[in-house]
Structures are given as structure tokens and as C-alpha cells.
Amino acid sequence: MSDFSLESQEDGPVEDDAAAPADAPAQPYLVLARKYRPTRFSDLIGQDAMVKTLANAIEKDRIAHAFLMTGVRGVGKTSTARLIAKALNCIGPDGDGGPTIDPCGVCEPCRAITEGRFIDVVEMDAASHTGVDDMREIIDASRYAAVSARYKIYIIDEVHMLSKNAFNALLKTLEEPPAHVKFIMATTEVEKVPVTVLSRTQRFDLRRIPPELLFDHFKTIAATEGVDIEEAALKQIASAADGSVRDGLSLLDQAIAHGSGLVTAEAVRGMLGLADRARVRTLLGHILDGDAKAALDELNAQYVAGAAPDQTVEALLGQVHAITRMQLGADPDLTTGPEGRQKLSEWAEQVGPATLHRLWQLLLKGLEEVKRGTMPLETAEMAILRTIHAAQMPDPGALMKALDRASDSDAGPAPAADRAAPASVPTAMLSEDIAEREAGAAGPEGSETPARSPQIEGLPREFDQLLDFFVKADPRVEAWLHDEVGVVRYEGEDLVLSGREDRDLVGRMKTTLREQLGADLRIVFQDDPGAMSKKAREDARIAAERQRVMSDPNVKKLLDAFPDAELVGYELETENDGARDGEAPDDRQRTAL
Template sequence: MSDFSLESPPADDAPQEYRVLARKYRPTRFADLIGQDAMVQTLGNAIAKDRIAHAFLMTGVRGVGKTSTARLIAKALNCIGPDGRGGPTIDPCGVCEPCKAITEGRFIDVVEMDAASHTGVDDMRDVIDSVRYAAVSGRYKIHIIDEVHMLSKSAFNALLKTLEEPPDHVKFIFATTELNKVPVTVLSRTQRFDLKRIPADLLVSHFAGIAEKEGAGIEEDALRLIAAAAEGSVRDGLSLLDQAIAHGAGEITAEAVRAMLGLSDRGRTRALLAAVLTGDSQAALTELNAQYELGVAPDMAIESLLETVHAITRVQVGAQVDLVMSAEGQEQLGVWANEMSAATLHRFWQLLLKGLEEVKRGTMALQTAEMVLLRLIHAAGMPDPGALMRALEEKTVDVPLVRSEPPLPDATPARASASAPVSGATADDLSVSPAPPEYSPPLEASLSAPAQTAMISGKPVPADYTALVAAVEIDEPMLGAWLYDDAAPVTFAGGELVLTGKRNPGCMASLNAWMTTHFGDRLTARFEDGGDAMTLHQQDEARREAETAAVLADPNVQRVFAAFPDAELTDYTLQDTNSRGDERRTAR
């Protein structure tokens, strides 16, 4: 590990204010920049061969060294060596005036600009005007623009020409965390470097060296916890290390860091998952409410369960274990990984992911989270669908077969798919369903004009009442709803439509006016009270009831109900067997 250089202190001996570790140990040499070896090698070769680009773009997540690298490049290009006669170098001396001035942020030829607060085209005009003049005290005039993606479109456009052909004494260095927001016209004019997240092991060794310099004793497990929580960011990790040193008063243990990071609640998350896996609904709800009273938001509780399920899955496939979790927690994950099947883990993940969305979207977060847990408990006791289907294929479940049912209306007998989904409910009424009542279409359902479309007043007339209602709904949705829900057809022939059902004089007048507009005076409608014909809505309901009864009587569905005594049918798909055999109909 390399030594860490500190920024040069002022000449006087006055006591200095405390500087946080993230500033105190900012890299002042390329040797201090960890985890970016490929970029350092590229820059070193470019400087040695005098192939220095006119514009650089540093991109990466927070805290990986984008701005620090920009300053190091400025030092490398302007360093003159201890004797004042040196040239550009990948290893700036750090003692010459340009190096010290850049480190202290007072070098006149290195201009840093925060694009988050200077977003407009006027700010870019100032930059463009300044590049006309040569460097005052350095070799190059360098413009560092941080968070460059925050510039406006006009500002980018104003900079393009200068960025493409700047004077020889000018270099541009951009830094951004959101590369996708930088126009491609800018990307094509720069040399891009992607700074990677720092690996956890490298962060551990880096933080250990800093802790030693600070005289703080820290356990290796504590360093690993901090490195894992930093998520590849050196600055985030140094901020956590700074906090840990203050928290532990110089002696830092893993338990203290775990408590500082709020990781001790993971034990309660495992307790909650254990209650779900054992089917203890009362214990699961009690634990969820206890966490809620401690300030844990319901969506955070579900997210913690998701993280735990993901960690179990990683252990099951042999991936690296969670560095942040305690040894006890890792042992419990191993037990669950051996006991739970991959299908169960995937089912848990999908249910929790869907539940998290419901909790965040709903108005009653706690109640929704409770229902998510109960749904999860129910799913935990379900067998693997693949094993169930194999058992059905092997006929290991003895269920009496029932006879085939009469044809559904307007179709040949349909057979329900054996994969019809079921969900928990009572089963006494469903274990063996009686044959469904035979469905006979009402008289009015068959009342229609000839198969070919009739022609009245030179315009096509719908062939039957159903087609007429569909045509009306296009122009008059409210009138079409009345015809579907409340009006029943008695006859529809010879240019006359006779309706019965729920009388509505306004709708009848609107219907006759609509038919006059479309078909002239040869198609009329009148209303008769006291008829017992069925509306289209009632006909559709009867048809669906007949279909559902046929599905429940299917032998394959009966086998599923025998395997799941507490179940109810919630959805099914029928395969038509008429001439259009590829058509599928779904009922809910």
C-alpha cells in the first residue's frame, strides 16, 4: 500500500480546524488513487509519448475520484519539477509552485466550475472568452467542469466549437455521475475514462492504513462492514470510518459498527422470515407491528425481506456471502438455503416484489404489509407446481371421474386447461362438483335476420340484436349500455325490433332517432311491458355460469382440487374446438 500524502498545511503553527478524513486523505499523487490502474496507465503513456488529448471526461459513481483525478491531471501537465525545469509527468513532484498552488486551489490557470450552479449559456461565454488568452503562470490553462451533465442544452451548444478545436494551451476536463445526460456531440469530442467502483477488499486495506495513521484501533470485521456499506465509494467509506472512530472513541468493534449502520435490525428481519416459513401468522404480524412501533416503515420491512430472500438465493447458488451480515446470520442463511427449493425462493421473491409495489402505492401501508405477509405464509405451504403436475400425470391422486358435460352454447364441448390456477378457500363444496345444469339459449338469443346482411335504404343493417347493440355503442355509449343491461329483445325481424325489460322512454326515443339516421324509416323499435326475455347481460352471465360449471366438472380440475382441498377456482382458459381451433377464450 502506498503512503497517503496530505495537503500542505499553512506556514504558521496556529492550530488548524479538524478536517474530515475524506478531505484530509484526498489523493495528491496518482499513486494514491486506488482502483483505477487502467486509467493511470493510459494517462502515463499518453504523457510520456506527448499524446495528450485536449479534453477528458471522467465518469463514475460518487466518491471514486473523478474530481481528484481532474486535479491530478492538472498538476501532471503543469508540474515544473523541484528544479523548475521539468516537463509534464505522471508523477508530479508536489513541491514546485504549480503543484502546491493547484493542491491549495489557488493556481490562476486551473479554473474549476460547478455546472450545477453555472448552467447557462452566459457561463459558457465566460469560459469561451477566457480560452483566448495564454496561461499566466502555468504550461496549460485547464478548465475543470464538475457535474457537466447539469449544463443546459444551449450551454453545451455554445461550448461545442471551442471544445472541438481549442487553442494548444487549453485543456478541458469534465466530470459527471450521469453520463447518459451528456450529449453525444460532447462525448465524441472528449477522451472518456470510466472510473470503476473500488473493490471491497481494496477498500479494507485502504481504510486500515488510514485508521493506523489516525491512531485508531479497528477490527477487521468492522473494516469489512464499512467497506461493504460504502458500495465502492472511497468518499462514502471515509465518511463512515470518520463516524466510526468518533462512535467508538478510537476503539472500533464490528458490533459497534453494525449498530452504527443500523444493521442490528437484520436479526428481526430473520425472525420475521422464520415466522413466515413456519406458518405462524400471529407471530409474523406481531413482529411486523413491533418493528413498525420502532419506526420501521412497512415498505422498508418488505424490502428487508426481499434482501434476505436474495441473500439466501446467493448462498444457494454458491455466490459470495453478505459481508455486512453477522456470522450468526450467515449460518441461518445457509440453513434456509439447504431447506428451501429454488422454486420456493423465486415464488417468495415475486410475491414480495408485488407486495412492495402494493405497499408503496396503497393508502394503508401497514395493513397492506400485513396482507402481504399472510399471502406469503399461504404460499409457503404450497407444493412445487412441477411436482404437483408430475403427481397428476402419474395419477397418484385418486379422484372419481365424472362424465362429460353437454355442449356449451354455440360451441362444441370445451375442456379446461389442467393448469387452471387456484387460490385458497373452502373445498367442501368443490372437492367433487356435480354435473352443471344444462344450458339452453333463450328464444330471443336465436331471433335474428337471415345470415346475410339485409339492406334497407341502401345501408347495411346489423344481422342480429347483438350486432345492433355493438353498432349503437360506437355512436351512443349510454344508449348502448341501456340496450345491453336493461333491454331484452323479443323479436328482431321484418324491419321491426321489439324490446322488453326496464322501460326508458328517453332511450327509446334516442334509439328510434339513431335508427332513422342510419337506416331510414324502414327499421323501427317499440317497447312491450311484461316480457320475460333475457337481456344480453343476463345471457352472458348464464353462459359464463355454464362454462364455469363445465370447468369444475373436468376430471383434470377435479384432480387439482383433490390435491388442494382448500381451494377455489378463480380463473380459467377454454380451448375452442370449433373450426377456429386456434382461438382462445378467457373468463374471470
């Protein structure tokens, strides 16, 4: 068909050499994700280990009968399956080639597979063909040789969607397929694939693509398409793609349409609904400075500008994480510019790790509340106010060091404790004379009860041994002796007790001793306020230790600084200093909270 010309009354005839034939159909627009789908292994980015393994397998003719591609969406699982099909069936431009890791792309099998019309490469979507009947069709068809290819290849996408019966039907053929058949499966949820299937395939885990590689890839595509786009915008798209090439290309497509000319970082930020990093750092600065009003004003200004509250809180978390990384010597993410790096570096030197951890936990909890709540802006405001309050709290370790220094410089005896002892423990039991009274009542070897005079054959010598005996013989008697009675005297066959008398338990105690030890024990009761039960003695000791801890100057200052705090636990350690040059050891007790 000959070219045609357009005539203008003013300029005369003008020939349009580039005009297409009048009856030529318009070519539909092809999205970037499909237009730049890899057509050879060299086009795959970030999957070098898999490509090397396949290249060695093809070169040494050690090609597996079944492959499984797994990874997140958009990293090239289905594209890799098609590339394997091309690599195994390529015959070269001259028609005499064999399997190769670098298919020619011009032979009939290569072109037909690329266009999706090759009869010996069957693609099946397991999401819509989940039943055992679909698997039966594949099994029956696999018995026949390929029509025109070297291998008949079945590509099963989203294989984890197959039913249990479908998997079971496929197992035998998958393990021992005919020599002319290859299976290539792809899935995003490999944990749902039965182990019996995994054991019959050669598995390749396709990795997420790093943002740096995505940025270079998108930059090349933008240059090829003739798109004027800022590098900062490309970095934002690469970061938002989250390791997926397809997601990133879809975002790039959208950004080109959204920009309608020059694609700026601000336009991409608005398209993605992201918070401005610079403004987020301003908000974080207000939080660290404790300026609540300025922080709420900045949060509301970002909300009016279009940033959702949950995205702002999430961006704050990202900045806290970046500061923590810089403290460890690692670089922040790709989208942080030089100015942002300088600010993060300053914070990394000024803010301690404990404060950063508190900020992270509080903001993370706030993010959950904002996403779950019905008033996101108000919830975000309250979360930031809570974070500001916590950020100003002193670090516990630094506070204790300051209290230690204050205690060392404080002269004079320590003041008495300001807080009362627990009401359940009598105050008299907290006095120092408890230890003296127990020491006076103790026997020659420091035991809690007097030593017995001549030992009666069969009876335990000490009261503690008597308790140990009843732990197994009669636990109820042992509990009564331990908790409710005190020993006045234990000599020979006489046991004098003070406390709650229980005739039934006394009778059981005598009967048990007679039957198991063959000995009689006379048990009498008399009132003696000084005869305390073992339980009361232990409670008094614990109460006295607690009182000693509460009297410690450091503890007092700490409780004064935090009036609502409670002492929930402590540990008393003994340090032995001295024992040098003949000196006696100096036993000191140190409070450890």
C-alpha cells in the same frame, strides 16, 4: 522562540519538549474524505482501466484536448481531474520534467494545484455558473497563453447543470481549443449532457468501488488514524457506502465519533439504522415456518430496538436475494458472516425457486406499501402476514404432478362434472349427440352443410363459399347469415333458411348476387330446430369442450383444492398413439391448463 517549562510544587520542574509555541494557531480538523483525497494516480482505487489509458496517452503524447469524467458521487471524478492537471503540468523536482502519469508532488505546479492556488488551473462549479456569460469569460480567457504552466486547464464540475445556450457557446472552443488549453469536465448525470458535447470529449466512466476494495481501503485508513474498529463494523460501512469512497469515509468519520473509543458493529448498526442481520434471519425463519405470532413478535421487538419497519422489510428482501444467489452458486454480500452463510445455505437447499420468487414479489410490494403508508409498523405486519400465507401455498407445478399421480392410481370411470355449464349456453347443446347430429347432416365430404346438386353457373357451390363472398360484398349480410340463421337446404337456386328473417337483408342479398354474379337465388324460411347457425354451432362445440375439461379428474381435484379458482383457459391436444403393426391410431385428447 525558546521552549518553556512548567513547574510543579511537588515534583519540581518538568520540561515539555513537545509543547507547541504559545502563539501557534491550532490546526482545524480535516475530515477523512478531504484528508485522504488521492494525490497521485496510484491512490485511486477501482479505476485501473482509466489510469492505464491515461498513462499510455501521456507516454505516447496522444493527450486529448477535452476529457469527461462521469460516475456516481464520491468515486473520484473531481480528484481525477486535478490529478490530470498535475500530470500535464508537473515539471519534476529539478524543474526539467515533462507530462507524466506519476507527478512528483513537490514541484511548484504540483503543490499549487493540490492547494488549489494555481493560477493556470481554473475550477468552475457549473451548478452556480450556468449562464452563457460564464462560458464567454472562459472562451475569452482561453485565447491567452498560460502564465506559468505548460497547459491552461479548465475543470468544469457538474457540467450537466449548464444551460443550453452555455453549452452551445462552448461547442466551438471545445472542439478546437488553442494548443495550450485543456478542458476537463465532471458530471454525475451524463445523460443530460448534449450529444454534441459528448462527441467532442474523451469520456471516462468511473466505476462504483466494490465493497471488498472499500473494506481494505477503510481498514488501512483506520490503522493509520489509530482507530480501534471491528472488522464487522468496517464491512457494514463498506456495504452502506454503495460504491462511493467519499460516502464511506464520511460514515467512517461518523462512526469514529459515535464510538468514542472502540467502534463496534452494533454501534455502527445503530448509527446507520440497520436491522440486525441475525435477527432478520430469525424473522425470515418464522415466515418460512408459517409461525405468524412469532414473526409479528420478532418484528415488534426489532421496532422497539430501533429498526424502522421499512428497513426490516428491505433486509428481508436482501436475505431472500442472498438465498437465491447461493442456489446459483454465488456468494452472498460482504457483511454475511460464517454463521449467516451456513443458515442461508440450508435454506437454499430446502426452499424452492418458485417460493423464493413469490417471497420476493410479496416483500417488494410490502416495502412499497410501508414506505407509502401512514402506519408503517401496521403495514409491515400485514405485509408479513400476507407473505406467510403465500409462502405456505403449494407450488403449482408440484401440485399438478401430485394430481397426475393421484389420477393414475384412481380406478373407475371419471365422475361427472360438479360445476354447471355457463347459463348463456343451453345444456342440451353440451351433449355428445351434437357431433352425431352434425355428422349426419354433413355431406359426403364432411362439410357442415349438404352438398348442392347440379351447380348453377355463377353461384357458390357451398354455403361457406357464399359466406366468404359476402365478407367483401356486404359484411352486414355475412354477419346475419353467420350469426342468426341456419341452413336447412342449399340446392341449385334454392336456399332454405331457419332463424330470424330480415326482408331488407334478403333483398340486399339477392340484389348483390344478381349485380356481381349475374345469378338469381330463391331464399325461403322455414322452422327447423335442428338447423343451427354457424355461430351457435361453434358456441356449442366450445361449451362441449369446456364440459369435457371440467369433467377431467385432475381439473376436478384442482378446483376442489382451490374452491374460489376459475377455469380461464385450456388447450386440447391430440396425441396419436399406435399406428404400429397395422394398428389404427388411438386418438386421445389431453387437457393442458
